[in-house]
Amino acid sequence: MKLWGGRFRKPTAPELETLSRSIEFDRRLWREDVLINRAYARELAEVGILSALELEQILTGLEVVEAKLRENPPLADEDIHTAVERVLAEVIEDPEVVSKLPTGRSRNDLAATGFRMYLANEIGGVLENVRKIQTVLLEKAKTSANVLLPGYTHMRRGQPVVFAQYLLAWFWALERDRARLRGARERALELPLGAGALAGNPFGVDRNRLARELGFPVVFPNSIDAVSSRDFALEFLSSAAILGVNLSRMAEDLILWSGAEYSFVSFDESYATGSSLMPQKQNPDGLELVRGKTGRLLGDLVSLLTTVKGLATGYQRDLQEDKEPVFDALDTLNLTLPVMEGVIGSLVVREEQMAKALSFDLLATDLAEYLVRKGVSFRRAHDAVGQVLARAEERGVAPFELSLEDLRALSPEFGSDVSSAFDFRASVERRDSEGGVSARAIEVQVRKAERALTF
DSSP: OOSOOTTOOSOOOHHHHHHHOOHHHHGGGHHHHHHHHHHHHHHHHHTTSSOHHHHHHHHHHHHHHHHHHHHSOOOSSSSHHHHHHHHHHHHSSOHHHHHHTTTTOOHHHHHHHHHHHHHHHHHHHHHHHHHHHHHHHHHHHHHSTTOEEEEEETTEEEEEEEHHHHHHHHHHHHHHHHHHHHHHHHHHOEEOTTOTTTTOOSSOOOHHHHHHHHTOSEEOSOHHHHHHOOHHHHHHHHHHHHHHHHHHHHHHHHHHHTSTTTOOEEOOGGGOBOOSSOTTOOBOHHHHHHHHHHHHHHHHHHHHHHHHTTOOSSOOGGGGGGHHHHHHHHHHHHHHHHHHHHHHHTOEEOHHHHHHTOOGGGGHHHHHHHHHHTTOOHHHHHHHHHHHHHHHHHHTSOGGGSOHHHHHHHOTTOOGGGGGGSOHHHHHHHOOSTTSSSHHHHHHHHHHHHHHTTO
16 A cells, blocks of 8 residues: 555556655554544534544544554554555445545654654653663762762773762763753644644644644644654753663762772672683673663764755655664663663772772872962962972882971971871862762751752
């Protein structure tokens, strides 16, 4: 069955037939297609295209179609729209009734509507999975608010922090991901149905009524834009790619920190695999695969961007390529997000190993700030502390092991209370500004995170 063909005298070339088929991937839109047909049939009855009896026949027929497609997804048709109409024609004896259903409607507005409905619903599931990761991050943060470890820049130790701060850093990155996904979902829910092929519907259908029935908050304001725009899909793919990058960075941290060189954390062995050769290995394959799958998400975005970047305004058949990248991104996220939740949920924080990694060079900034509180300018203090570190390194001792006389030789402002600067816990507690690592600041941040999860 074809939904077109009256002006053609030759059959479609078999190679073009094969190239044109999209049923292998767009068959997952069958529910949306049935729902749209149901709503559109009611609207055609409202404007007098269908009689009450014809409407009843179509609605009853669509119930049968829904049951058939649920049990046996179609494989032989050109696309899902053809499949739904074909099965409906097999169910309803009068072919004239079925042939009225597409009145004023195109595959252009039908396909765009179904795609948007499906994506909006699937984004809801992704949002929930992201929220689950945030929930376990927050719970782990609450129990590690006092766990000291080095904070890193350039992959080198910088200043002492608490482990909760790292967990909350990931939390807030995912919170931005959720905001982007919500925005993408909001813009997916603009109704194209009623735009026709490009110029609108001539039969007086009420698009706002269609929108209400199908769960769209707004109607697309321009019929050409309605059928040709795919920026809603691009926005989702962009959000998915950024989410993937954030997951990948989290995975990288955990891969490093769970290795013997750090041993800061461990996680349940059910999220690791072994080696086919080396019996001792417990490889973080789950995290590595999360990291690796990010490449797919980036590729999905670039694929669709490349497809649409040169298209003229209006529907083009190139847009058949819009769904596979989106479906792949959704499938990828639905695979990776539960793994990340499981890894973090089983995370064991090895406080003693983190404490062993603390070294007094981490307090160099505190030593400079000690001088600032004595009235020394920061640049001069920075230089003086650099000399302190160099002197300690020359003598093979820790900075706090230098005598007061040694310190005063480099900056006379050093006093007998300088020992207050050589305290990891005090260093953390001094970082009390909003978003800092003091106990109070972490507590405030945790409360903000709890509020964020209510949305």
